[in-house]
Amino acid sequence: MGQYRIAALPGDGIGPDITREAQKVLEAVAAKFGHTFAYEEALIGGAAIDETGSPLPDETVARCKASDAVLLGAIGGPKWDTTDPDGVRPEQGLLGIRKALELYANLRPVKIFDALIDSSTVKPDVIRGVDIMIVRELTGGIYFGKRERVGEMAYDTMEYNAYEVERIVRMACELARARNTANVCSVDKANVLEASRLWREVAHRVAAEYPDIELWDQLVDNSAQQIIKNPRQFDVMVTGNMFGDILSDEASMLSGSLGMLASASLGDGPGLYEPSHGSAPKYTGMDVANPTATVLSAALMLRYSLELGREADAVEVAIERVLADGYRTKDIMSEGRELVGTSRMGDLIAERVE
Numbered sequence: 518m519g520q521y522r523i524a525a526l527p528g529d530g531i532g533p534d535i536t537r538e539a540q541k542v543l544e545a546v547a548a549k550f551g552h553t554f555a556y557e558e559a560l561i562g563g564a565a566i567d568e569t570g571s572p573l574p575d576e577t578v579a580r581c582k583a584s585d586a587v588l589l590g591a592i593g594g595p596k597w598d599t600t601d602p603d604g605v606r607p608e609q610g611l612l613g614i615r616k617a618l619e620l621y622a623n624l625r626p627v628k629i630f631d632a633l634i635d636s637s638t639v640k641p642d643v644i645r646g647v648d649i650m651i652v653r654e655l656t657g658g659i660y661f662g663k664r665e666r667v668g669e670m671a672y673d674t675m676e677y678n679a680y681e682v683e684r685i686v687r688m689a690c691e692l693a694r695a696r697n698t699a700n701v702c703s704v705d706k707a708n709v710l711e712a713s714r715l716w717r718e719v720a721h722r723v724a725a726e727y728p729d730i731e732l733w734d735q736l737v738d739n740s741a742q743q744i745i746k747n748p749r750q751f752d753v754m755v756t757g758n759m760f761g762d763i764l765s766d767e768a769s770m771l772s773g774s775l776g777m778l779a780s781a782s783l784g785d786g787p788g789l790y791e792p793s794h795g796s797a798p799k800y801t802g803m804d805v806a807n808p809t810a811t812v813l814s815a816a817l818m819l820r821y822s823l824e825l826g827r828e829a830d831a832v833e834v835a836i837e838r839v840l841a842d843g844y845r846t847k848d849i850m851s852e853g854r855e856l857v858g859t860s861r862m863g864d865l866i867a868e869r870v871e
């Protein structure tokens with residue numbers, strides 16, 4: 518029976534709606550397993566800009582650092598969109614907290630729930646049994662490189678240091694081991710980019726320390742095809758920040774909806790857990806968003822940061838049951854199923870935690 522401190526960062530748009538449901542499910546876990554989760558709320562993104570002028574107030578960083586784990590909703594919205602190079606953007610809050618907590622590894626599991634096989638736009642035969650762990654490097658690459666706007670010209674730079682590649686590939690190899698697979702696909706663009714050539718070289722150097730792991734390379738444009746063509750060939754995929762951002766959104770569509778894709782961002786301190794999707798501003802407060810990705814992220818939090826594996830399993834099983842019982846939010850709705858809203862979905866999952 519443990520006591521845990523969780524920093525809750527609801528953020529913008531549907532962020533508060535889905536974070537609330539994840540907390541609801543965590544409360545069910547607390548009740549069943551006798552734990553206590555103490556939440557500290559903090560501002561991030563547009564909500565933080567409105568209140569403090571900054572997308573990532575110092576206080577938020579301090580609260581996150583003092584917690585056992587961070588649960589985040591989503592950030593951004595048209596209200597704060599700007600093309601002004603000096604403008605303040607909600608996304609800076611998200612990138613900033615990842616950097617501040619040194620969350621270099623972003624885990625995005627793409628697992629197909631049997632009950633949802635028909636709600637994907639990809640054929641059932643292609644997606645049945647898919648279980649991919651995308652490992653995205655999160656604090657380097659082009660999202661953090663030098664950039665500048667010079668009149669009518671602008672540039673961004675993709676930089677990687679060997680140590681950044683080393684630690685993310687090591688994480689991927691360790692995860693592969695834990696999943697009992699030898700299959701690690703390293704995705705790059707080594708036929709064009711120098712940063713990718715370094716990536717590839719270092720990836721193989723690290724993999725050589727893991728004789729039980731087979732690390733193979735794939736060019737990112739080919740990966741984009743292969744994920745749709747034959748997703749079962751993949752088990753663990755490891756890649757840089759931008760490629761991982763794009764490929765994980767693509768892979769999420771195998772499961773029918775971005776609303777099902779969870780994520781865990783890990784470093785050496787507290788981990789951060791957030792759905793892979795955005796803040797869907799037009800659905801704010803309308804009780805239509807799918808909270809499952811956030812609830813699944815909370816399960817990852819239980820597993821990776823709080824070392825509560827049994828509790829994490831219980832949440833995942835609860836979600837499977839809700840889907841098997843035929844309940845669907847709008848994004849995964851299909852004929853003959855029962856349409857439910859955000860809050861009801863949270864209730865249904867919470868009720869099934871045991």
Ligand code: IPM
Nearest residue numbers: 593608611612762793794795
């Ligand atoms: C994600 C998002 C973010 C990212 C944006 C909002 C900065 O797309 O978490 O995938 O690119 O990392």
Ligand code: MG
Nearest residue numbers: 762763766793
């Ligand atoms: Mg993204």
